[in-house]
Amino acid sequence: MGASPWLIGTMSKASERAYEQIRDLILSGALKPGSQLKEEELAASCGVSRTPVRDAMSRLENELFIYRTESQRSFVNEWSPTDVEEVFTLRTMLESHAAGRAAQRATAEIVVRLQENSAAMALAVHRPVPDVDAFLRLNREYHATILEAAASDRLALMLNRLVLQPIVHRTALRYDRGQLERSLAEHEEIVAAIAKRDPDWASAVMTSHIRRAYHVYAESKEASERT
Incomplete structure (x- = not known):
């Protein structure tokens, strides 16, 4: 049985909230270029579970706000x-x-x-x-x-x-x-x-x-x- 529409909608809202909060932290400079991003810490600061944070970070990676290393650690992007x-x-x-x-x-x-x-x-x-x-x-x-x-x-x-x-x-x-x-x-x-x-x-x-x-x-x- 698939997830209910209510659950999908709730997770989508949580992912969007996490995305906006992490993006704002990057744009404001609170998360500086080169800073490592840890899912547990971001989940706590955003008030969501790790799954929405993971979704948000994937989106931020696609938009080049962050990058992921071969060891799967994520960092705020640095631009020379x-x-x-x-x-x-x-x-x-x-x-x-x-x-x-x-x-x-x-x-x-x-x-x-x-x-x-x-x-x-x-x-x-x-x-x-x-x-x-x-x-x-x-x-x-x-x-x-x-x-x-x-x-x-x-x-x-x-x-x-x-x-x-x-x-x-x-x-x-x-x-x-x-x-x-x-x-x-x-x-x-x-x-x-x-x-x-x-x-x-x-x-x-x-x-x-x-x-x-x-x-x-x-x-x-x-x-x-x-x-």
């Missing part, structure tokens, strides 16, 4: 400057290609969704204190929508492995208001290019958008290491 530069270089190539495809393939409904996303992001950025959490959530939705419009399963598979949320998160936390506003302006210009069905324009702006994010990350990383 060379690793980060390579990832941003590949992201630039793939996301600019996605933006160009989106300009050729986006439906009117997707263009409206992107415009609404940019409007919501503007509200988050222009608050007295910018809402960085909302900015990050909307940024994920924005890039996911462009990828949806690009309509390429192969491209989606490659990009989903490269969009390293820990790095995106840490980059956004280093943005001041001016940098948030510039990112917003780039989002709005890409939407304008997609609405005009201009793949070269959309691709060019996406290229500069990703490269600028890389330099913000690299410069802030260097500054933090000097202090």
Whole structure:
């Protein structure tokens, strides 16, 4: 006899809770790069059993938050400057290609969704204190929508492995208001290019958008290491 729907739903919720809590610990820096992750300790801190923690860690491994050694021990992922530069270089190539495809393939409904996303992001950025959490959530939705419009399963598979949320998160936390506003302006210009069905324009702006994010990350990383 299989597990009941109630039990499956309960375990799914526990796995999701464990995933969110462990991910937040990594993003906040409470779990530092290179830290070993132990299932028993995480289960206790998350208030769940080890099975949901194991499920959560498998998901986090797929998303490159953590890595597993040959001895099956898990650690928070560490990224060297060379690793980060390579990832941003590949992201630039793939996301600019996605933006160009989106300009050729986006439906009117997707263009409206992107415009609404940019409007919501503007509200988050222009608050007295910018809402960085909302900015990050909307940024994920924005890039996911462009990828949806690009309509390429192969491209989606490659990009989903490269969009390293820990790095995106840490980059956004280093943005001041001016940098948030510039990112917003780039989002709005890409939407304008997609609405005009201009793949070269959309691709060019996406290229500069990703490269600028890389330099913000690299410069802030260097500054933090000097202090």
